[in-house]
Amino acid sequence: MRAVLFDAFGETPRLAEVPEPECPPRGAVIRVRATGLCRSDWHAWMGHDDTVALPHVPGHEFAGEIAALGAEVPDDSGPFDGAQGKWKVGDRVTAPFICACGRCAECSSGNEQVCDNQSQPGFTHWGSFAELVAIDEAALNLIRLPDSLGFVEAASLGCRFATAYRAIVSRSRLAPGEQIAVHGCGGVGLSAIMIAVAAGVRVFGVDVSDAALGAAEKLGAVPVRGGEGTAERIVEASGGGVDVSVDAFGSTETSFASVRSLKKRGRHVQIGLMFGENALAAMPMDAVIAGELEILGSHGMAAHEYPSMLGAVASGDFRPIELVGRRITLDEVPNALAAMGTAGGAGSGMTVVEL
Incomplete structure (x- = not known):
């Protein structure tokens, strides 16, 4: 063959x-x-x-x-x-x-x-x-x-879609009236955005690519430019932080920004694979403790x-x-x-x- x-x-x-x-x-x-x-x-x-x-x-x-x-x-x-x-x-x-x-x-x-x-x-x-x-x-x-x-x-x-579906529906426990940020608007990120938008919640799509941000906006997400200051931009746009934040890319920078984007009692869901140095990514554990944040993995x-x-x-x-x-x-x-x-x-x- x-x-x-x-x-x-x-x-x-x-x-x-x-x-x-x-x-x-x-x-x-x-x-x-x-x-x-x-x-x-x-x-x-x-x-x-x-x-x-x-x-x-x-x-x-x-x-x-x-x-x-x-x-x-x-x-x-x-x-x-x-x-x-x-x-x-x-x-x-x-x-x-x-x-x-x-x-x-x-x-x-x-x-x-x-x-x-x-x-x-x-x-x-x-x-x-x-x-x-x-x-x-x-x-x-x-x-x-x-x-x-x-x-x-x-x-x-x-x-990608199945992973995003379970991450949003089951792992994140996304509820009506909540807000969610999706970091990384590739295949799995756009899938997560489509599923979250269908749930009727406010969605922020984060990426460094203009094309990816355009695709996220077309699906109904509020586009947010990634890079330095990402978390601060999401906190400001959401009025104090989102309830759920998803790292759909998988890097030290995106996972850290995802956690920093959360309001108190928020949930971070890690979908993007983390290999090499990224596997030992630093986490803002002070914010995790003070805000009673949850860090969740989702695997298929x-x-x-x-x-x-x-x-x-x-x-x-x-x-x-x-x-x-x-x-x-x-x-x-x-x-x-x-x-x-x-x-x-x-x-x-x-x-x-x-x-």
């Missing part, structure tokens, strides 16, 4: 012919029809994630059709009894970027997004920048796509939580297709992936690869 492959971290990937993935006994192989290009893929390519082994095929936000099912997949498989039915080759599906084991203590408690034995396509094994991708535990991790949902839109939900979304999000998309409450900034081919992925580390290289909105 064709796939985007790299042999060394940070070196431009190449399009190559590689062996097709073997189907895990309890898993499935998916024929990829669309897959998102995400900053997490850039982190994998740069060697920031120690689960990645070389050579490697990245990619983790995908939608497609079942090409093969493992011999041990139950005939009545599916994470949602009745709603999912029996899986068969050709079914239109997606999967969380965190594939759970279904047997550990976290899975037993319903928290598959932090599974102790999780696998992640594009990180722990070869991913979806390829014609085929394998996943583990099909009965738990496969998610049936509504007929009304196209592959490109489904791929845009995979990591379990398969059993997808129906509410898919229902909202199907009903038109959210239109994630509007967040897709560009569509590219598999041949264009190597240069697009490498460009993500440059100023403006990620572009505005999401990039989705169509196969």
Whole structure:
């Protein structure tokens, strides 16, 4: 099959012919029809994630059709009894970027997004920048796509929108009448803004890019210029600080500014990945203590939580297709992936690869 492959971290990937993935006994192989290009893929390519082994095929936000099912997949498989039915080759599906084991203590408690034995396509094994991708535990991790949902839109939900959905709806506990700031208006940030705007609250979108600020404003957010003095600008514009602040980028500067943007008893939610020096980012703990602030992490979304999000998309409450900034081919992925580390290289909105 064709796939985007790299042999060394940070070196431009190449399009190559590689062996097709073997189907895990309890898993499935998916024929990829669309897959998102995400900053997490850039982190994998740069060697920031120690689960990645070389050579490697990245990619983790995908939608497609079942090409093969493992011999041990139950005939009545599916994470949602009745709603999912029996899986068969050709079914239109997606999967969380965190594939759970279904047997550990976290899975037993319903928290598959932090599974102790999780696998992640594009990180722990070869991913979806390829014609085929394998996943583990099909009965738990496969998610049936509504007929009304196209592959490109489904791929845009995979990591960024689903992560933002759970972060805003579940983790932040955003309530009517509150205000929220979103630091970083890339794919996950714009997703968070779309979800928060739909909730009817006042939203501030923060970025250093004019294009990103324009996209945030188009979705209904109040644009705020990032950089030095960001927190002060948000505090002033919000009349004393926001109730919820989200770092959707992932850096020492954005996480610190996010916490400083909060009013007393406010909640900071960290969505953007923090690697290297950023993993040990300083926090204004004096403000955390004095203001009784909360610092929350948010890591993806379990398969059993997808129906509410898919229902909202199907009903038109959210239109994630509007967040897709560009569509590219598999041949264009190597240069697009490498460009993500440059100023403006990620572009505005999401990039989705169509196969």
